[in-house]
Amino acid sequence: MERSMWFLDQKDMPTQWYNIQADLPEPLPPVLHPATGKPVTSQDLAPLFPMELIKQEVSTERWIDIPQEVQDVYRTWRPTVLYRARRLEKALDTPAKIFYKYEGTSQAGSHKPNTAVAQAYYNKKEGIKRITTETGAGQWGSALAMGCAFFGIECKVYMVRVSYDQKPYRRILMETWGAKCVPSPSPDTKVGRDMLAKWPDCPGSLGLAISEAVEDAVNRDDTHYSLGSVLNHVLLHQTIIGEETRKQMEMADAYPDIIVGCIGGGSNFAGQFLPWIRDKISGKKKDLRIICVEPESCPTVTKGLYAYDYGDVAGFTPLLKMYTLGHNFIPPPIHAGGLRYHGMAPIICHLHRLGFVEAQAVHQTAIFDAGIMFARTEGIISGPEPCHDLKVAIDEALKCKESGEAKTILIAHSGHGHFDLAAYDAYLSGKLVDLAYPEEEVRKAMVELPKVATE
Amino acid sequence: MERSMWFLDQKDMPTQWYNIQADLPEPLPPVLHPATGKPVTSQDLAPLFPMELIKQEVSTERWIDIPQEVQDVYRTWRPTVLYRARRLEKALDTPAKIFYKYEGTSQAGSHKPNTAVAQAYYNKKEGIKRITTETGAGQWGSALAMGCAFFGIECKVYMVRVSYDQKPYRRILMETWGAKCVPSPSPDTKVGRDMLAKWPDCPGSLGLAISEAVEDAVNRDDTHYSLGSVLNHVLLHQTIIGEETRKQMEMADAYPDIIVGCIGGGSNFAGQFLPWIRDKISGKKKDLRIICVEPESCPTVTKGLYAYDYGDVAGFTPLLKMYTLGHNFIPPPIHAGGLRYHGMAPIICHLHRLGFVEAQAVHQTAIFDAGIMFARTEGIISGPEPCHDLKVAIDEALKCKESGEAKTILIAHSGHGHFDLAAYDAYLSGKLVDLAYPEEEVRKAMVELPKVATE
Known part of the structure; x- marks a missing residue:
């Protein structure tokens, strides 16, 4: 056979994530504040992310325990x-x-839920009621929609308008999992409204959708922002x-x-x-x-x-x-x-x-x-x-x-x-x-x- | 945990299919020939199906070996x-x-390949070069397209026209696996041409698509027909x-x-x-x-x-x-x-x-x-x-x-x-x-x- x-x-199933920062021959260059050019602090990031994720972003511990609640959800697939x-x-x-x-x-249908579920969990634990994010083709938005459904968190996805119109199936997926999905630019944020005033038929871009999701998150105490790639804690998960x-x-x-x-x-x-x-x-x-x-x-x-x-x-x-x-x-x-x-x-x-x-x-x-x-x-x-x-x-x-x-x-x-x-x-x-x-x-x-x- | x-x-993984006909308290009523009303013979069915499947249709053996080649393909999922x-x-x-x-x-994406792969195999073994079938929404047609791709058999799917137009993704799936998929009614068969002459915009039906697939199969020596449900050998697989x-x-x-x-x-x-x-x-x-x-x-x-x-x-x-x-x-x-x-x-x-x-x-x-x-x-x-x-x-x-x-x-x-x-x-x-x-x-x-x- x-x-x-x-x-x-x-x-x-592994019960710990592996953190490469423990084994790098040289440490990563610091992340800088966009206004000051100085390394960012935890407090700079707190309006966007739960403290556990901010800690993971800079941790040099080799192994980080996967919380039991996250393991339980991982075990659905x-x-x-x-x-x-x-x-x-x-x-x-x-x-x-x-x-x-x-x-x-x-x-x-992808790897994205590995971090979506973890991010939803840490946000829930910090008392966050709502998460915003951006999505292009919709792979990330749908994974986060599912993660949020599993932890009883509201999810709002700003989807690049051209994709929103061209790929209705990904939007329906998000809605099936209970998320709210709007085309970006949207009238729901200042940056969206400004763009629509200037250019009513704007097809949108990932960068603009990020701006909308970030603006939404920083303006509400019950809301955080979530990113589906690039950052250290995402790779960790x-x-x-x-x-x-x-x-x-x-x-x-x-x-x-x-x-x-x-x-x-x-x-x-x-x-x-x-x-x-x-x-x-x-x-x-x-x-x-x-x-x-x-x-x-x-x-x-x-x-x-x-x-x-x-x-x-x-x-x-x-x-x-x-x-x-x-x-x-x-x-x-x-x-x-x-x-x-x-x-x-x-x-x-x-x-x-x-x-x-x-x-x-x-x-x-x-x-x-x-x-x-x-x-x-x-x-x-x-x-x-x-x-x-x-x-x-x-x-x-x-x-x-x-x-x-x-x-x-x-x-x-x-x-x-x-x-x-x-x-x-x-x-x-x-x-x-x-x-x-x-x-x-x-x-x-x-x-x-x-x-x-x-x- | x-x-x-x-x-x-x-x-x-089981290496035999289970045949309920060995354990039925009463045997199944016979299948009748549509013209004579008499029980069908193997020879009646031979223009459509390979002999191994015809035998399975009436077998009362409790366990039927899954051929090694079929097992090998089963083990891809x-x-x-x-x-x-x-x-x-x-x-x-x-x-x-x-x-x-x-x-x-x-x-x-469904159970359908369990029989599609087996049917493709038995047809291949009997020297058949081409299989026809019908499909409605496309679930069966796509499974058979994959089964045929795995055994190097040509596959032609008659897809109910209304579905062909409404569900392009299923058609694309079939084509990705190398099958030819045409909307039914099609100009490729007499029954299709007759219908198109009468009703050029006919939306088609499963019944009509079956007729096209059967006509195509009986008219070519290198071609058989395949059905995705109902029959005993399909349930067996x-x-x-x-x-x-x-x-x-x-x-x-x-x-x-x-x-x-x-x-x-x-x-x-x-x-x-x-x-x-x-x-x-x-x-x-x-x-x-x-x-x-x-x-x-x-x-x-x-x-x-x-x-x-x-x-x-x-x-x-x-x-x-x-x-x-x-x-x-x-x-x-x-x-x-x-x-x-x-x-x-x-x-x-x-x-x-x-x-x-x-x-x-x-x-x-x-x-x-x-x-x-x-x-x-x-x-x-x-x-x-x-x-x-x-x-x-x-x-x-x-x-x-x-x-x-x-x-x-x-x-x-x-x-x-x-x-x-x-x-x-x-x-x-x-x-x-x-x-x-x-x-x-x-x-x-x-x-x-x-x-x-x-x-």
Whole structure:
């Protein structure tokens, strides 16, 4: 019997998140206050986040306990399955062993609930009654809607208007879980009203939606704001993915030579690779390759500048030291909406600077070639984001075919593409456009980096 | 630690299907030839189905080996998980224990691949190069598309035109797996061309799509036809669901008092309950209740006649002894497309006649009440079909609350509703219509039952 799936018993589900900050060879650069340029304090962040999350943001404890209430909710879908893509291996005729850890069986269809549930819990514990957030394509908004439903918290999602109109299914998902979802710009905030007065048909942007969600949160004592990627505490919550995978790879009697995943804000891939990178940092597995994959049209790590920049377009957020294409850069409308971000998780950028992770940019048509091949061999319809992983995994497996090496490749598969089928349709009908690197746009946006970036 | 999921190791996946025909107290009535009224022979069916499936249709062997090649494909998603709905139990404040076996993690999102993969395999083995089928909402067509992709068989799906236009995502799914999907009526068959000549804008019907698929298959030597429910061999392939569940319930130290599931053609629910009903037939668990749930607007078992009838509108198929609302009956357009069928699996009807299963009809608004409650407690967005199960399971759990009994309820949950969110939207926005029992329509259709029905 050839095994293709490894289940981890619920009693063996990890009960602690892994905090890479304990094992970094150099500490992360501090986060700076957008007005003063000085490192932010807990008090600066308190109107937005519960104190437990602010503590996690800067903690250097190696292991952080997952609260029992969060574990109980995790156990409605976790541990997720580790698969071996045997049928893909055969189709490629490669000696490589291809594993993938699949987060698509969460109720929201991705890794996002891992942090949504934790954030809802900590907010609930601090007496918060309501959480606001922004969402683009709706992956994050729907996960937070579910997290809030589970802890009896009101949830308000500002959804970029163009997505709100184009992707009604994600809005319906949020509403099914009880959240309120409005198109952004909305008349519910000053920044929204100002924009609507100037431009009634404004299609919105993630940056504007963030501004609306932040304004809403700071203006109400019962309300906090929540972010679905980039920040340290978000990556921390996602490490349950990699910690589970370590146990499952041991069950499979395997250890990865290459770990591959896509990065938008970076939380899914970091959730997988951070628990492994400690073996590379410690020297136990020096030759482990960790490949971050990003779109050719939004190549933050491969073409961005390592500098302090805002997380949002409006410049409301603290300054993060990261690779950036400039906070004013609006990425082209690729189908992988989750990868359309000008910045990147500071932890990933730091590890890249230190030489522990590498990065590759890939083209939109190539990732759908890979996605279709995966669908026709393994069955799973992948989101456009994890199709990026598949492209590079297949490339590496074909290199193995050439060299005869039986390498072990681990894919950090973030979820299904059930709400992204229009992209597959465009591909199958020959209408998919391959969007190039918008060099001129990036150059312009780079000029507008905040002053502190030059220090 | 409170466990909410039971995984079954792949080495413990059942390797045989269970055939209820070995344990029926009385044999099934024979299937009759539509022209002669005599029992059909293997040769009558050979232009449509491979001989192995024809044999399974009438076999009385208790256990039938699952071919190794089919097992290998099953292991790309099986065993599926048994869940306990602890958060739903708490919300209902019931002493009942509610379990659900969930087929929504298959790549196609439902139980349908269990038979699609098997049927594709047996056809491949017999040298068949191409399979035709019909599909309404697209659940079955997409599962067969995947099954055919896995065995390198061409797949042509005739999709009811109104669904083809309204549900492009299901069509895209089929195309992603490499199938050809055309709206029915189509110019590809005589029956389709005739209809288009008469009525160019004909919205199509399942009955017409079956006729097209059958005509296509009988006219080409390299082509067979495939059906996704009703027939004995289809129910047989689905018994892997119940056989897995038996092992998982044992792991959970539980045995069901009530098993509940929805029935359209009946294959998912039969796949779950047939492996349990042998304990009821043998007297080992006499008080086991098996509740079939159907829509109020298409109440085949609760209001139909037990008679010989055609499987399709055009009267091309053999005659099956079953509960029927008349093969000319067109069920109202409820969202649970998978339950809109005038007939029912003969095995289920037979067991109902013998008193081993009961049936209930429920209203469309009530099933969405249940679906929303399930989504907000357990997270999963259920298809409209399994929302029928949830409604009755919740009713039974509330009866337990009243009586104080800690009964064990097992739900046969057939899959997710990711492509049915328009129905949730209608419900949430107060636009969902509750469709009543169309008594007059059924009365008319009943008059047109084939003559043999009166014997």
